[in-house]
Amino acid sequence: MNGDIGCEICKDLLPLVEDGVASEASRAAVAAHLERCPDCRALAAGAVPPPPAPDGDALLRRARRTLRGFALVVLLAGALFGMGLSGSMNMFYNSLLMPAMGAAAYYVWRWKAAAVLPPLLAGMSLVCWVLCWGWGVEAAPLPGYLIWAAIYCVLALVGVAIAGLFHFALKKEG
Incomplete structure (x- = not known):
């Protein structure tokens, strides 16, 4: 050297x-x-103190906030995409998409996701139906959309439950 x-x-x-x-x-x-x-x-x-070490807690909080924001964007985009599939031949992909959205919602809101997700999905389903109806796209009747919204809510709640159980099982003691 x-x-x-x-x-x-x-x-x-x-x-x-x-x-x-x-x-x-x-x-x-x-x-x-x-x-x-x-x-x-x-x-x-020793006349000049060394620069302070980076605050690990602040960095961790910022990283978590960024990841939660990303999960929220993925959650909303997935919900819109899933609702858009409701009237097509690909609607059964929602059996995979909705539980994944439920897991993302658990990451953002923890157990509050079980209360937030059903009205969110029902509202987004209604918005998708109104948009399809307004744009003249052939859409299923409103009761059909609401039934699918209920099914999607159940699938999303299954994802919340699975994510919550994984979180509980993998949580460190103390």
């Missing part, structure tokens, strides 16, 4: 040099850098 290291590398190596676990080449490089850099010299002397 040559003596021409930057401040960031010096800051990384400094604790190792102070603890006596750095290699001889690393010690020499840090010493050479400290001779020419007053900022790192002050850091090594």
Whole structure:
């Protein structure tokens, strides 16, 4: 290792040099850098406190918030896609899609998803029916859409229950 290291590398190596676990080449490089850099010299002397470590809890909260937002977008897009399939030959894909949406809803709202999801799916089913009717697309009669919405709600609630049981089973104690 040559003596021409930057401040960031010096800051990384400094604790190792102070603890006596750095290699001889690393010690020499840090010493050479400290001779020419007053900022790192002050850091090594303890005059400047090292920068604070990143707040792990804040980073974790931000990552969870981002993932929950993504899950909510997937949930809404999946619900619209599933409701759009209601009048087609592909409507039976909803037997896979709706439980997955229920699991995503559990991730966003936990057990509140069991109360939020049925009105959400019923409302989206009604909106899809109105849009199909308004655009002149051949749509099933409204009672048929409502029956399918009830079936989708049951499938989504099954997904909520499965996700909740997995969460309970895999939760760490304490």
